[in-house]
Amino acid sequence: MKVKIGTILIWSFLSVTLILFLWAKLSGGSGIVFSWLFVSQLFSLLGATLLALSFVLSSRWRFIEAWFGGMDKMYHYHHLLGGLAFVLLLHHPLFLILEALPAIGIAWRYLWLSNMLPYNWGILSLYSMALMLIFTLLVSLPYSLWQKTHEFMGLALLFATLHILTITSDVSRFIPLRLWIVFLLLLAASAVIYRRFLYGLFGPRYQYLVKKTRRLGDIYTIDLVPTAKKLFFRPGQFVFARFSGMGSEIHPFSLASGPHEDFIRIIIKVLGDYTWRLDSLEPGSPATLWGSYGTFGDGAFGDHDLIWIAGGIGITPFLSLLIDETQNTKSRQIDIFYCVSSETEAVFDQEIKRLSAQKPGLTYHLHPTNVCGRLDVGRLTKLCGGLSNKKIMLCGPGDMMNSLTSQLSSAGVKNQNIYFEDFNFK
Numbered sequence: 001m002k003v004k005i006g007t008i009l010i011w012s013f014l015s016v017t018l019i020l021f022l023w024a025k026l027s028g029g030s031g032i033v034f035s036w037l038f039v040s041q042l043f044s045l046l047g048a049t050l051l052a053l054s055f056v057l058s059s060r061w062r063f064i065e066a067w068f069g070g071m072d073k074m075y076h077y078h079h080l081l082g083g084l085a086f087v088l089l090l091h092h093p094l095f096l097i098l099e100a101l102p103a104i105g106i107a108w109r110y111l112w113l114s115n116m117l118p119y120n121w122g123i124l125s126l127y128s129m130a131l132m133l134i135f136t137l138l139v140s141l142p143y144s145l146w147q148k149t150h151e152f153m154g155l156a157l158l159f160a161t162l163h164i165l166t167i168t169s170d171v172s173r174f175i176p177l178r179l180w181i182v183f184l185l186l187l188a189a190s191a192v193i194y195r196r197f198l199y200g201l202f203g204p205r206y207q208y209l210v211k212k213t214r215r216l217g218d219i220y221t222i223d224l225v226p227t228a229k230k231l232f233f234r235p236g237q238f239v240f241a242r243f244s245g246m247g248s249e250i251h252p253f254s255l256a257s258g259p260h261e262d263f264i265r266i267i268i269k270v271l272g273d274y275t276w277r278l279d280s281l282e283p284g285s286p287a288t289l290w291g292s293y294g295t296f297g298d299g300a301f302g303d304h305d306l307i308w309i310a311g312g313i314g315i316t317p318f319l320s321l322l323i324d325e326t327q328n329t330k331s332r333q334i335d336i337f338y339c340v341s342s343e344t345e346a347v348f349d350q351e352i353k354r355l356s357a358q359k360p361g362l363t364y365h366l367h368p369t370n371v372c373g374r375l376d377v378g379r380l381t382k383l384c385g386g387l388s389n390k391k392i393m394l395c396g397p398g399d400m401m402n403s404l405t406s407q408l409s410s411a412g413v414k415n416q417n418i419y420f421e422d423f424n425f426k
């Protein structure tokens with residue numbers, strides 16, 4: 001249901017743009033004439049609509065998270081809409097060129113800078129977007145650098161706004177369409193301004209101090225205590241965290257403690273340039289947390305039987321869910337699968353064993369793939385005594401989640417009974 005609201009919203013925005021565009025054509029006197037020019041204008045307006053929505057989806061406004069089924073899904077939509085917007089906007093000048101040919105001189109001004117400023121804004125917008133996409137698709141950059149290439153998208157939006165507002169078109173001529181497009185651009189601009197300039201200061205932020213750090217192989221456990229206001233969260237949620245002394249980067253991490261504990265526990269696997277620096281983190285260091293976000297834990301609402309499948313560091317949200325489960329009075333079956341490549345990597349094996357022994361109905365399965373092979377639906381069905389009427393929650397490497405989700409769908413598990421948390425926002 002939640003995913004539907006977001007999807008309905010996207011289609012509604014596109015429909016309003018389409019209706020206003022056709023209305024503008026009908027009210028213009030010339031009626032609807034199907035030509036390259038018509039298609040080009042339509043593509044540009046639909047592209048601008050998707051581009052605006054894609055900015056809104058990266059804003060981190062919490063109130064829209066639930067409409068899309070969680071922040072990770074919002075980012076997926078953000079990428080999808082951004083990509084589609086680019087394809088549509090790219091066709092805008094291409095179709096104008098087809099309309100202009102064989103007049104090469106006119107066609108050229110849709111591709112390169114000329115003395116016509118309104119056209120130049122459009123060209124600059126498209127090239128800024130293209131640059132960002134090249135960095136995303138063709139160059140493999142560390143996440144922090146790749147994120148910086150997103151600044152090109154802010155520029156693309158600025159140039160697109162100048163193009164739309166200065167060019168003579170249906171938008172300048174037909175007031176309802178103009179108002180709608182200005183509304184979309186304002187929406188996108190406020191999303192960019194909030195995310196880029198205001199979020200750090202006015203987002204939902206909490207000050208904590210590092211109380212204790214512990215390292216087990218390439219995994220750090222960090223306990224944090226609040227200096228003032230305590231962050232409230234539901235089990236399975238995550239925060240964006242910035243640790244003092246480790247630069248200004250903000251990274252997402254699941255909360256691995258119970259929601260009623262006095263401290264917050266974050267568990268981090270060393271992966272890239274940021275997490276490598278965790279060695280320098282000392283007790284007493286200040287940390288800022290923004291959140292809480294995510295709807296992964298919604299899968300555990302109600303009294304349904306559950307199957308939890310964690311791959312490697314994907315165990316973190318389940319630790320919080322498990323602590324919470326031992327403290328509630330629900331009576332149900334939960335099968336917990338902790339998949340690791342070998343038993344030595346099962347850093348939280350003892351903790352899960354201890355917690356799952358605290359309440360009847362909790363069954364723990366350690367699944368080292370070097371001994372048991374990859375977990376598949378056949379094995380799941382056998383070990384859990386069937387899959388029907390159970391909700392299945394997954395968090396782990398992308399390949400594992402994709403493979404298991406498609407196997408579960410083939411085995412007849414409905415999509416609405418599968419919940420997953422994706423640790424990859426890129």
Ligand SMILES: Cc1cc2nc3c(=O)[nH]c(=O)nc-3n(C[C@H](O)[C@H](O)[C@H](O)COP(=O)(O)OP(=O)(O)OC[C@H]3O[C@@H](n4cnc5c(N)ncnc54)[C@H](O)[C@@H]3O)c2cc1C
Pocket residue numbers: 072142143144238249250251252253254255267268269270271272273274275276313316317421422423424425426
């Ligand atoms: C909702 C969510 C919950 C997560 N929970 C945990 C957790 O509990 N424990 C844990 O170890 N890891 C968790 N991660 C992953 C963690 O954020 C990355 O491993 C970490 O940011 C890696 O940073 P890096 O610079 O060391 O590595 P890089 O090599 O730079 O990044 C590796 C990958 O991490 C992701 N990433 C990096 N930086 C960011 C960022 N600022 N914002 C969003 N994604 C980023 C990207 O997918 C990137 O491809 C979570 C991610 C998400 C999205």
